[in-house]
Amino acid sequence: MNKAVVIGGGPAGLTAARTLQEKSSDWTPEVFEAHSLVGGISRTESHNGYRFDIGGHRFFTKVDEVTEFWRRTLKDEFVTRERMSRIYYNGKFYSYPLKIFNALTNLGPFEAAAIMCSYAKVRISPLKEEETFDQWVTNRFGKRLFDTFFKTYTEKVWGIPCSEIRADWAAQRIKNLSVSKAVWNALTGANDTVSLIEEFEYPRLGPGQMWEKCTQDIEEDGGQVVMNTRVEKVHRTDQHVDAVTVRGPDGEERRVEGDQFINSMDLRTLLRVMDPPPPPAVMEAADKLKYRDFLIVTLVLDHADPFPDNWIYVHSPEVQVGRIQNFRAWSPDMVPDEGTSSLGMEYFCHEGDGLWEMSDEDLIKQAGEELEKIGLAPASSVIDGAIIRQPKAYPVYDADYTPNLEIVRAWLEGFDNFQTVGRNGMHRYNNQDHSMLTAMLAADNILGGSHDLWNVNVERSYHEEFVKADKKDGEPPRKDDDDIDGDKVAELAAYSAVIPAKNAEATIARCVSAALAADPAPAEVIVVDDASTDRTAEIARKHGATVISHEEKTSVGPARARNTGAAHATTDNYVFIDADVVIEPSAPKHLLREIGDDPQVAAAFGSYGSEQACPNLVARYANLRHHYFHQTGKREANSFWTGLGVIRAQAFSRLNGFSNDILKPAMEDVEIGHRLAESGYRIRLVPKAQGKHLKNWTLKQLWRDDIHSRAIPWSTLIVHGRAPAKTLNTRIEEKAKAVAVGFALLCLAVAFFVPAAWFGVAIGAITYAVMNEHFFKLLYRKGGLRTAIAGVGLHAAYHFYSSACFSLVAAAKMLRLPPLAAKSHAWVLKPQPQRRLR
Numbered sequence: 001m002n003k004a005v006v007i008g009g010g011p012a013g014l015t016a017a018r019t020l021q022e023k024s025s026d027w028t029p030e031v032f033e034a035h036s037l038v039g040g041i042s043r044t045e046s047h048n049g050y051r052f053d054i055g056g057h058r059f060f061t062k063v064d065e066v067t068e069f070w071r072r073t074l075k076d077e078f079v080t081r082e083r084m085s086r087i088y089y090n091g092k093f094y095s096y097p098l099k100i101f102n103a104l105t106n107l108g109p110f111e112a113a114a115i116m117c118s119y120a121k122v123r124i125s126p127l128k129e130e131e132t133f134d135q136w137v138t139n140r141f142g143k144r145l146f147d148t149f150f151k152t153y154t155e156k157v158w159g160i161p162c163s164e165i166r167a168d169w170a171a172q173r174i175k176n177l178s179v180s181k182a183v184w185n186a187l188t189g190a191n192d193t194v195s196l197i198e199e200f201e202y203p204r205l206g207p208g209q210m211w212e213k214c215t216q217d218i219e220e221d222g223g224q225v226v227m228n229t230r231v232e233k234v235h236r237t238d239q240h241v242d243a244v245t246v247r248g249p250d251g252e253e254r255r256v257e258g259d260q261f262i263n264s265m266d267l268r269t270l271l272r273v274m275d276p277p278p279p280p281a282v283m284e285a286a287d288k289l290k291y292r293d294f295l296i297v298t299l300v301l302d303h304a305d306p307f308p309d310n311w312i313y314v315h316s317p318e319v320q321v322g323r324i325q326n327f328r329a330w331s332p333d334m335v336p337d338e339g340t341s342s343l344g345m346e347y348f349c350h351e352g353d354g355l356w357e358m359s360d361e362d363l364i365k366q367a368g369e370e371l372e373k374i375g376l377a378p379a380s381s382v383i384d385g386a387i388i389r390q391p392k393a394y395p396v397y398d399a400d401y402t403p404n405l406e407i408v409r410a411w412l413e414g415f416d417n418f419q420t421v422g423r424n425g426m427h428r429y430n431n432q433d434h435s436m437l438t439a440m441l442a443a444d445n446i447l448g449g450s451h452d453l454w455n456v457n458v459e460r461s462y463h464e465e466f467v468k469a470d471k472k473d474g475e476p477p478r479k480d481d482d483d484i485d486g487d488k489v490a491e492l493a494a495y496s497a498v499i500p501a502k503n504a505e506a507t508i509a510r511c512v513s514a515a516l517a518a519d520p521a522p523a524e525v526i527v528v529d530d531a532s533t534d535r536t537a538e539i540a541r542k543h544g545a546t547v548i549s550h551e552e553k554t555s556v557g558p559a560r561a562r563n564t565g566a567a568h569a570t571t572d573n574y575v576f577i578d579a580d581v582v583i584e585p586s587a588p589k590h591l592l593r594e595i596g597d598d599p600q601v602a603a604a605f606g607s608y609g610s611e612q613a614c615p616n617l618v619a620r621y622a623n624l625r626h627h628y629f630h631q632t633g634k635r636e637a638n639s640f641w642t643g644l645g646v647i648r649a650q651a652f653s654r655l656n657g658f659s660n661d662i663l664k665p666a667m668e669d670v671e672i673g674h675r676l677a678e679s680g681y682r683i684r685l686v687p688k689a690q691g692k693h694l695k696n697w698t699l700k701q702l703w704r705d706d707i708h709s710r711a712i713p714w715s716t717l718i719v720h721g722r723a724p725a726k727t728l729n730t731r732i733e734e735k736a737k738a739v740a741v742g743f744a745l746l747c748l749a750v751a752f753f754v755p756a757a758w759f760g761v762a763i764g765a766i767t768y769a770v771m772n773e774h775f776f777k778l779l780y781r782k783g784g785l786r787t788a789i790a791g792v793g794l795h796a797a798y799h800f801y802s803s804a805c806f807s808l809v810a811a812a813k814m815l816r817l818p819p820l821a822a823k824s825h826a827w828v829l830k831p832q833p834q835r836r837l838r
């Protein structure tokens with residue numbers, strides 16, 4: 001039996017130990033925890049029956065492995081909470097996330113106008129340097145909004161001027177928030193960034209409950225979690241750790257040997273306890289890493305529910321408190337007496353400074369007075385209190401941390417049996433989920449994996465979907481997104497690639513070759529020749545595909561061709577690929593992984609990549625438009641896409657496949673997606689499953705396809721209830737964009753008679769530009785200036801004709817006129833048989 005020694009019983013240490021145990025019976029973990037409670041910063045403390053955590057801990061993640069871990073461990077011991085939080089500033093409470101009318105009322109019209117002017121100024125002439133927090137935020141929000149909402153709070157948290165904080169912190173925490181997005185969110189109620197998570201889970205008895213249960217699981221399976229025992233030395237021979245020395249509660253030291261070591265203590269201390277010490281340059285770099293400490297004053301009040309929020313941010317500089325938690329709003333079980341309440345007054349400080357050194361009585365007194373000053377409760381209502389001091393709560397991202405961390409990291413990476421994980425263990429501003437993910441990957445590395453733990457960061461979870469609309473859009477997936485080790489690939493189900501093809505001699509060779517080169521490889525590549533008059537079948541066969549033809553001698557369309565291919569397939573998963581798509585080798589792996597073992601997830605589909613296969617502007621625009629929609633769409637989808645998508649054979653046959661009535665390429669993918677969803681199946685959008693589109697659109701083709709093959713039949717499906725009203729291209733933002741274009745055009749028509757209408761044109765155009773900011777930037781980044789300029793016009797036209805088609809189709813239905821699609825798309829009106837799953 002091999003032994004893994006784990007330093008620290010916080011989320012990272014315990015996750016590493018438990019994951020190792022769950023994945024292999026050859027390893028026994030032994031965890032050493034210096035504190036008397038497990039959970040580290042995510043522990044739950046208690047005082048006279050009142051439970052509280054070190055800052056409220058939301059359980060929110062988009063990392064599936066972490067969600068599964070939480071569920072496995074605590075099962076249904078979670079409460080789901082709707083977030084309610086406000087900002088207190090200058091004597092007023094601002095809803096947060098921002099509510100536009102509340103903000104305007106509080107700020108008043110003059111201040112609101114001043115904020116908008118300051119924002120406009122920085123958009124026109126942004127700061128050239130963006131190294132520090134204040135520069136980063138000012139460039140995105142304007143100086144005035146920075147001063148109002150960001151400066152005081154941030155300086156309270158970090159205890160240093162914003163000009164000394166690296167922009168990285170802002171980029172990690174408030175990335176993807178922008179004024180346009182905030183206004184948009186405020187108007188629509190949309191919610192898509194980490195700062196604006198509206199609903200989260202929380203263990204009934206606080207976050208410590210998770211880590212107490214995890215400890216119990218580890219011990220029941222033969223591991224050990226040794227409490228009140230600090231690791232005081234890490235003994236090494238060169239870059240190999242031989243043992244650690246621990247000091248137990250009785251003060252006795254002992255040496256503990258192990259085969260592998262995982263650390264979660266802070267890096268500065270870690271390097272100080274290395275024996276022999278690291279080289280002086282490494283030691284010096286580690287010594288420069290800084291931390292911010294934290295203390296929480298828990299107040300018990302003599303009355304219940306002084307305010308409804310989960311927490312309130314206190315930006316006002318007149319009081320020292322930074323944030324106030326209301327623990328009953330997190331979980332009623334945190335407060336034992338219904339007639340009282342328990343608040344956590346959070347103070348950011350430095351170990352040894354005035355606040356840190358203040359006596360417990362004085363801290364409780366000050367917290368009570370500040371509560372009264374803010375107007376939340378009288379100081380006299382405080383009947384009890386307790387203080388918890390938490391050293392090293394935050395790793396500081398100051399101006400020098402990056403090069404210093406690089407030096408430490410480079411030295412630690414040389415070890416062959418030692419890994420460092422978690423928040424302070426990597427000097428990363430990680431929440432539990434990322435701390436845990438690094439630990440999971442470290443455990444996997446011990447079992448033969450080769451993950452780079454330093455690649456795990458905040459983007460992997462919260463921004464997994466939305467980030468694609470921002471800087472990272474179109475870039476290849478990061479390694480941590482992409483790596484599934486060999487074993488897991490082998491576990492993925494077998495699949496058949498099905499490619500309908502009609503006169504595709506120009507592209508079929510590349511399409512088939514790419515499908516055959518996928519990892520894992522398909523059991524078969526079936527090309528269904530839809531009555532081609534060129535060499536499609538011959539070329540496909542020559543490149544290794546099994547080529548079949550319909551019984552019909554004339555073309556019957558891709559929907560029927562796919563049904564024919566599926567009927568010949570020998571596996572339980574059909575990966576449909578269009579004949580002009582060259583898939584990336586990892587695409588099937590991502591799709592199959594997404595449908596996994598859950599039979600309810602019946603389908604998954606990917607996206608075109610952002611790489612340009614064709615030189616012409618129209619093709620570039622069309623390709624990037626598709627890419628953008630698929631990169632920014634919701635992962636839980638309600639339509640399907642046949643360019644690159646998998647459907648389980650069982651669900652496919654249950655629905656009788658694609659509609660046999662659809663004889664031309666049209667909306668067969670949306671249509672089958674709707675039937676899948678209506679039947680109770682789930683469909684997943686997998687942005688990282690990508691393929692290159694080889695189609696070289698002309699403007700005529702694009703508009704004909706957009707209007708005739710998509711807008712009209714799609715609108716008809718929607719108005720007849722056979723497609724969801726909100727899906728990738730028809731989500732509410734797209735509708736709002738269409739309204740902006742319509743408004744601008746209407747004003748343009750009027751402007752020739754009424755000159756004042758030019759203002760309307762300008763407002764419509766600016767609104768449209770702001771709403772499409774991310775997409776236009778993507779066009780520019782990926783296609784250059786010409787594509788961006790052409791793309792703006794093409795996109796406005798797209799919104800115009802799509803909404804015009806929808807209005808016509810809807811009007812025809814309202815006026816009971818014959819449907820627009822009646823002739824060309826008769827199938828739209830013919831319902832398909834379907835059976836519900838449950």
Ligand SMILES: Cc1cc2nc3c(=O)[nH]c(=O)nc-3n(C[C@H](O)[C@H](O)[C@H](O)COP(=O)(O)OP(=O)(O)OC[C@H]3O[C@@H](n4cnc5c(N)ncnc54)[C@H](O)[C@@H]3O)c2cc1C
Pocket residue numbers: 007008009010011012013032033034035038039040041042054055056057058059060229230231232264265266294393394421422423424425430431432433435
């Ligand atoms: C105010 C605040 C609010 C937060 N809110 C959230 C939230 O809402 N959601 C969320 O997911 N995350 C939140 N976090 C982050 C979360 O607390 C951390 O990501 C998580 O606790 C990090 O886990 P870890 O195991 O890496 O480190 P830690 O939690 O720091 O655990 C490290 C453990 O190692 C032990 N240790 C250290 N040195 C030694 C040694 N020499 N020997 C033995 N043991 C040692 C410590 O006692 C500790 O138990 C918040 C953090 C703070 C400060």
